[in-house]
Amino acid sequence: MSASNSFFSLRGQIIYWLAAVLLILTIFPFIWMVSTSFKPLKEIFVFPPHLMPQNGTLENFARLFEQTRFMTYFKNSVFVSTTAVFLTMIIASMGAYSLTRFKFYGREKIASLILFTYMFAPIMIVIPFYVLIRKIGLANTHMALILAYTAFCLPFSIWLLRSFFQSIPISLEEAALIDGAGRIRAVVYIILPLALPGIIATGIFTFILAWNDYIFVRILITSDELKTLPVGIADLYNATVIDWGMIMAGSMLITVPVLIFFVFIQRYLIAGWGAGGLKG
């Protein structure tokens, strides 16, 4: 469109001000959370509030690690999320490869069924899902969570990867096959590297969904030692006296892995977004 907006033109001024408002609205709450998590108890409730801690302290973090099972929740979250990510990436890649490279009866019907299930929201399946999981004896296990996340992320992941695989010319593979490479070698050396951004994008989406999920854990997990972070933190909030400092410290620690993930792989994330986005 127009050339770069100078800060000194009227139009430029307006844009900078609007951008500043937008920035404050989106990240100020996070800054406030970080600031609160480093404040000693007395400062948290001081009125008028200070933007930055006057006497920074780590006591909120110390209480979080000593008085709660934060580390257990953290380990559970890491285990469940990473397992779901790997399962989804493998199963979705296989499925998308099949949908784009092999012709078989009902292929297009399967593709539409998958797209249709993308519309399912957790609340619509979680009640029968729960009854079912209890029946097959998987209630209160991490396996139940991993299955739930994998199943939930598959439709989107297959759909995304399908468009990635479609954009890779079949002739590339055929050339490798003619050169005497087996199908598996052709896939490993030619297709996977080219589809890597898509595969990584599905991994990120699954990770974020699994890491952030509340409802499945709330419903499927009853033992405290099996809970993941979101439910663990939400339960801290249910205590009679709300320890804001400790809750903010915990909230910050759950957010950091997502942010790190996010900053490093933002370009893949945007690739995925264009193709339909993450649900929620």
Place this chain on the structure above:
Amino acid sequence: MRISPQKAGIALISPAIFLICSLLVYPVLYGVWLSFFKKHSFFPAQKFVGLQNYWYLFTDQEFWMSVWYGTVYSVSTIVLQIVVGVIAALIVNESFKGRNFVRGAILFPYVIPTVVAIILWKWLLNNQFGLVNYALMFLGVVDDPISWMGKDHIMASLILISVWEFFPFVVLSVLARMQSIPPVLYEAARVDGAGAVSRFFHVTLPQLRNVLFVVILLRSIWMFTKFDTVWLLTQGGGAEKYIRTLPVYAYKRTFMYYQAGLGATLAVIMFCILIVATAVYFKLFRREEEL
């Protein structure tokens, strides 16, 4: 040994199909079946009751309240998300220093865990120590702190938090499309003497039509079935009654009153409402040449 492409294709897709059918499709069908039964959430005993669950809900005032709250919640959050999202996309589509940073920062509310978003806002909106009340009083907008989590304001707070949490999705989808609008269209409009506002309504908006069609559809489905944001705001206590949308009501019936049959009925009703609404939406707004 050679495997036929037919068999190889089916073998590769079958794990995905198995998981999707057994964990997504089957539960939905099982939910429909459950909706004809009176069933306790924990005990195996169940009794066929025909359409009694549906009839019960039809005459249940709480159900109609939840339909009402659900509608208020989804319609207002969707409208606000789209408006805020498009405005934000217009801003970050301009070129200015630090644009990439602002673009990244905008996504922040969307990628943080919902539980964190809720806790953050409950702290900001806390009636005694919250920053929002402090700022409003400091600026002289109000004299007494507002009870954001009280029954009069909780729906407004919920809508505010939800719009904050989900507008980035709109920004990203819309921004991607905005960047692909040919600049020549704007130049032509400018030559014709169109001002900025007129350019937005006559050039930008028609170009965004298709992407907005999809974004509104997805966001409507997701807002209408949103559970965690709504539930976590009160976790079943306080003024929960005043934001009890359909998903929350289904959860309460199943996991607090242990009426799994009734909970499943509510899920089926939500599903039907969505299918009907989607069909109407397509009929009204989808034109042949699109998508």
